[in-house]
Amino acid sequence: MAKKFNFAVKVYYEDTDTGGVVYYANYLKFLERARSEAIYSLGFTNLDLLKYHGVLLIVKSCNIEYKKPAKFEDKLDIVSEISSFTKTSFVMKQSILRNNELISIADIQLVAVDKNGKPSKIPEKLKIALES
Amino acid sequence: MAKKFNFAVKVYYEDTDTGGVVYYANYLKFLERARSEAIYSLGFTNLDLLKYHGVLLIVKSCNIEYKKPAKFEDKLDIVSEISSFTKTSFVMKQSILRNNELISIADIQLVAVDKNGKPSKIPEKLKIALES
Amino acid sequence: MAKKFNFAVKVYYEDTDTGGVVYYANYLKFLERARSEAIYSLGFTNLDLLKYHGVLLIVKSCNIEYKKPAKFEDKLDIVSEISSFTKTSFVMKQSILRNNELISIADIQLVAVDKNGKPSKIPEKLKIALES
Amino acid sequence: MAKKFNFAVKVYYEDTDTGGVVYYANYLKFLERARSEAIYSLGFTNLDLLKYHGVLLIVKSCNIEYKKPAKFEDKLDIVSEISSFTKTSFVMKQSILRNNELISIADIQLVAVDKNGKPSKIPEKLKIALES
Numbered sequence: 218m219a220k221k222f223n224f225a226v227k228v229y230y231e232d233t234d235t236g237g238v239v240y241y242a243n244y245l246k247f248l249e250r251a252r253s254e255a256i257y258s259l260g261f262t263n264l265d266l267l268k269y270h271g272v273l274l275i276v277k278s279c280n281i282e283y284k285k286p287a288k289f290e291d292k293l294d295i296v297s298e299i300s301s302f303t304k305t306s307f308v309m310k311q312s313i314l315r316n317n318e319l320i321s322i323a324d325i326q327l328v329a330v331d332k333n334g335k336p337s338k339i340p341e342k343l344k345i346a347l348e349s
Numbered sequence: 350m351a352k353k354f355n356f357a358v359k360v361y362y363e364d365t366d367t368g369g370v371v372y373y374a375n376y377l378k379f380l381e382r383a384r385s386e387a388i389y390s391l392g393f394t395n396l397d398l399l400k401y402h403g404v405l406l407i408v409k410s411c412n413i414e415y416k417k418p419a420k421f422e423d424k425l426d427i428v429s430e431i432s433s434f435t436k437t438s439f440v441m442k443q444s445i446l447r448n449n450e451l452i453s454i455a456d457i458q459l460v461a462v463d464k465n466g467k468p469s470k471i472p473e474k475l476k477i478a479l480e481s
Numbered sequence: 482m483a484k485k486f487n488f489a490v491k492v493y494y495e496d497t498d499t500g501g502v503v504y505y506a507n508y509l510k511f512l513e514r515a516r517s518e519a520i521y522s523l524g525f526t527n528l529d530l531l532k533y534h535g536v537l538l539i540v541k542s543c544n545i546e547y548k549k550p551a552k553f554e555d556k557l558d559i560v561s562e563i564s565s566f567t568k569t570s571f572v573m574k575q576s577i578l579r580n581n582e583l584i585s586i587a588d589i590q591l592v593a594v595d596k597n598g599k600p601s602k603i604p605e606k607l608k609i610a611l612e613s
Numbered sequence: 614m615a616k617k618f619n620f621a622v623k624v625y626y627e628d629t630d631t632g633g634v635v636y637y638a639n640y641l642k643f644l645e646r647a648r649s650e651a652i653y654s655l656g657f658t659n660l661d662l663l664k665y666h667g668v669l670l671i672v673k674s675c676n677i678e679y680k681k682p683a684k685f686e687d688k689l690d691i692v693s694e695i696s697s698f699t700k701t702s703f704v705m706k707q708s709i710l711r712n713n714e715l716i717s718i719a720d721i722q723l724v725a726v727d728k729n730g731k732p733s734k735i736p737e738k739l740k741i742a743l744e745s
Contacts, residue, residue, distance in 0.1 A: 229517055230527075231510045231636055235629035235685040241408045242381070242627065245374035246495045253493055253554075263494075264554050275415070276373045282410045286466070289631040290528050334418070361649055362659075363506065363642045365499035367553040372495055378627045385625055385686075395626075396686050421499040422649075422660050505672045506645070509638035539679070540637045546674045550730070598682070 219298040220349065222258060224251035228291040238286035244321050245279065248311050251295040252325070259346040270340040272329040277306065281323035291315050299347055305329050305336040307347070351430040352481065354390060356383035360423040370418035376453050377411065380443050383427040384457070391478040402472040404461040409438065413455035423447050431479055437461050437468040439479070483562040484613065486519035490577075492555040502550035508585050509543065512575050515559040516589070523610040534604040536593040541570065545587035555579050563611055569593050569600040571611070615694040616745065618654060620647035624687040634682035640717050641675065644707050647691040648721070655742040666736040668725040673702065677719035687711050695743055701725050701732040703743070 226247045234240040253263060256274075266272050287293055293313050300310045306328040313320040331337040358379045366372040385395060388406075398404050419425055425445055432442045438460040445452040463469040490511045498504040517527060520538075530536050551557055561575045570592040577584040595601040622643045630636040649659060652670075662668050683689055693707045702724040709716040727733040 227514075229510070229514050230630045230632070231513060231638065233631035234626045235631070235633045236405065236407075236626070237631045240627055241411065242374045242377035245377065246493070249374070249495060250491075250493050262554055273368065275368075275418075278412075278414045279373065280410075280412045283408055286407075290526055359646075361642070361646050362498045362500070363504055363645060366494045367497035367499070367501045368494070369499045374495065378625070381627060382623075382625050394686055422658055500669065500671075505675065506638045506641035509641065513638070537632065539632075539682075542676075542678045543637065544674075544676045547672055550671075 219300070220347065222251065222255035222297040224254045224295045224297070226250065226293045226295060228287055228289055228293065230289070233289045236286075238288055239291075241283060244281065244283070244287075244313060244323075247293065247295060247313060248281075248297075248323055248325060251297050251311060252309060252327075255297055256343075259343070261343060261346070266340065266343065267332075270343070271331055272337050272340060273332075274327045275330055277326040277328045279323060279325050281321055283321050284319050285315075287313070287315060287320050293320065300324070302339075302344070302348070304338055307339070351432070352479065354383065354387035354429040356386045356427045356429070358382065358425045358427060360419055360421055360425065362421070365421045368418075370420055371423075373415060376413065376415070376419075376445060376455075379425065379427060379445060380429075380455055380457060381408075383429050383443060384441060384459075387429055388475075391475070393475060393478070398472065398475065399464075402475070403463055404469050404472060405464075406459045407462055409458040409460045411455060411457050413453055415453050416451050417447075419445070419447060419452050425452065432456070434471075434476070434480070436470055439471070483564070484611065486515065486522060486561040488515035488518045488559045488561070490514065490557045490559060492551055492553055492557065494553070497553045500550075502552055503555075505547060508545065508547070508551075508577060508587075511557065511559060511577060512545075512561075512587055512589060515561050515575060516573060516591075519561055520607075523607070525607055525610070530604065530607065531596075534607070535595055536601050536604060537596075538591045539594055539598075541590040541592045543587060543589050545585055547585050548583050549579075551577070551579060551584050557584065564588070566603075566608070566612070568602055571603070615696070616743065618647065618651035618693040620650045620691045620693070622646065622689045622691060624683055624685055624689065626685070629685045632682075634684055635687075637679060640677065640679070640683075640709060640719075643689065643691060643709060644693075644719055644721060645672075647693050647707060648705060648723075651693055652739075655739070657739060657742070662736065662739065663728075666739070667727055668733050668736060669728075670723045671726055673722040673724045675719060675721050677717055679717050680715050681711075683709070683711060683716050689716065696720070698735075698740070698744070700734050703735070 297311045429443045558578045564574045696706045
């Protein structure tokens with residue numbers, strides 16, 4: 218069973234738009250924060266992955282559905298889990314919830330690349346940590 | 350044949366991240382600007398659609414693939430066209446190009462909703478303008 | 482002696498630019514989050530101030546000095562305190578620190594306005610809470 | 614008499630917040646776009662300044678007053694002019710206008726730094742171009 222990562226986010230003015238809801242691009246910021254925190258919780262940082270393992274995790278595709286609008290001052294929970302793996306990439310399924318109501322759901326494909334942007338093997342230690 | 354809308358964007362500091370490329374969420378800002386300009390080019394504004402037609406166009410889903418990174422000070426072209434229609438929604442296919450190189454490609458599903466967020470018929474005048 | 486409010490912020494990809502540092506406008510987002518959290522810590526929310534007291538706190542001026550650049554994955558502390566008060570406005574002095582190093586320092590003038598944007602008395606309960 | 618630089622900006626969803634106006638940090642994005650366009654209009658780019666002259670222009674301080682709120686779908690004009698010079702820095706006075714109404718006014722201090730962040734002489738060619 219896949220490991221689940223939890224991350225909490227609060228909606229500030231910067232996240233909203235004139236419609237009174239979170240601007241559609243800003244959910245992707247929440248998702249990225251949650252992914253970075255997942256990496257941190259496993260004992261890695263993005264900077265260390267680059268420095269010691271020579272890889273950067275970049276987003277290759279994003280498929281997001283907006284179910285309900287999140288609003289100013291909402292408290293949101295983001296649940297992330299890995300749904301598939303290849304040698305150089307993985308897909309993270311990320312849900313944004315308010316209490317237990319589903320706000321948005323996304324599949325994010327991440328690829329490990331080297332400094333020149335070429336696909337690169339996911340560092341073994343990271344892969345083990347993500348799967349365990 | 351579907352009408353094509355063209356929009357040009359320049360990459361400023363605000364759009365980039367420490368990786369030296371456009372931050373993945375910020376492409377969605379470019380796409381939204383292009384959609385707003387498409388609306389304007391047809392003689393509508395988002396404010397008028399709400400005021401005179403009682404509808405707001407909201408994003409229901411976004412499916413984006415990142416093919417190549419866009420960089421600081423790049424000049425990008427966004428080509429948008431409608432790929433399908435229902436009574437209350439439509440899908441816009443949007444490509445981001447640098448010269449003729451494909452940077453990203455996205456399918457954005459937009460839904461017309463009323464002030465209470467309920468799906469609403471796309472105003473006939475807008476539908477005709479989008480299709481003609 | 483003025484009450485001090487503390488707030489912690491982490492620097493994510495979204496906050497940085499191609500220079501490898503936090504983009505200058507994004508510090509203002511951190512400052513706003515810290516001010517909102519100060520309000521929350523006193524038992525208020527921005528939405529409640531509007532709903533029950535008919536006021537909105539808006540920024541009238543911002544004077545910020547950038548001393549050192551904050552970087553990707555930095556952990557920052559924001560210390561906020563009120564430095565002066567009038568009936569309808571107050572100035573918040575906000576410092577951004579990394580460990581004990583000063584990153585930025587700002588004076589933000591906030592004005593209470595009613596729904597029409599006219600200056601309005603700061604609600605007595607909020608004023609007392611901010612000063613106590 | 615100082616040279617004036619003009620730049621036009623439109624307010625999109627991304628720029629606004631739940632208050633129905635432009636979010637206070639986002640005006641700084643408009644100002645930065647206007648400064649980059651001023652640089653471009655003189656035949657320079659930020660990338661070239663770094664590559665050929667070894668300097669980066671960074672913001673040292675920003676002093677901005679918010680006079681009137683800008684709103685969704687507003688068309689704004691930004692007028693920028695240099696108000697003072699030293700060997701390594703200059704101050705730009707930037708006004709944001711809607712029609713001829715003043716929305717915001719800012720003094721931005723910019724410093725030329727080298728790759729290590731040390732103050733550096735403003736390239737002579739750029740200085741001449743900015744003053745002429």
